[in-house]
Amino acid sequence: MTNLDGWLHQAVRSLSKDSADTVRREIQEHYDAAREAALNNGIDPRTAEHMAVQALGDPCVANSQDRNVLLTSSEAAVLKQSNTESRMICANNWVKWMMLSTPGTLLLLSAIFLAAHQFALSRGMLVFGALMAIFFMPPFLPIYTVSRGRIYRAIKWIVLIGGVFVLFGMDSRNGLWLALCCFFPGFFTEWKRMMMRRKLPMSKWPKQLYL
């Protein structure tokens, strides 16, 4: 392993494959140019290589800065996983119709239970219906522009937090903790999406970053 390989190994740690390829390519080009310039100045090849790597600085610092602007492997995994889920819903006709009809059915049931004075059941149906609508219907809604995406995300968080308040009433603080623990993977995905929205320019956003 050369000095540069060792440097690159540390510099691309935790980056996604595409990001790591970009970094490797640019640093290799930079290294080649620096080495060539040193050789043209009459420096011996070994010293030239050493100088070129030294000039790059600490690979851990470069890695930490790159992770703030390029996709990491965990973010790329979130994108890939969400794509698979989305494809699964859209590809199967029966799943698609189930996803579209269930929220409506639950909201209808909520109204029926409300009319029958079954308030607890009505609240439960209302919350689950709203949550299912907010999470499963986006592939079928025209929300993939910057402003519409923002509106959708605001509604999503209002429904999420509002749902906890409707379900738990006075005990909402514990309810929020319970929701956070039970739906941790969902919140983790939201967190990763937020980080990606900050990193990527809007023109490069995949569909799911609008959600």
Added chain:
Amino acid sequence: MNLKGTLPTLVLEVLARQPSHGYHIAQKIKQSSNGLLDFKEGTLYPALHKLENEGSVESYEGTENGRARRYYRITQSGRKALNQDRAEWHQISRAVSTILGVA
């Protein structure tokens, strides 16, 4: 000398003169400051990627001496950001000079 926070502005300044690749940008900054502004070149690329994400620069494939290189050029919004950075820098440097009694 510590370049913290000023590297993106220096990069934009170099790119405002002509499109360049990373190595050239690094050398230009060092040469223009007579070696006073020295920085670790590995941190140049995260700064370039950040500027690209912000839309201040754009990259394209080019060749130099028959070798493929990734070139960067400044965009219209990058020029606006550079003008803003210049104005801010003049204000800060005037203020600091006043305090230090250099002005």
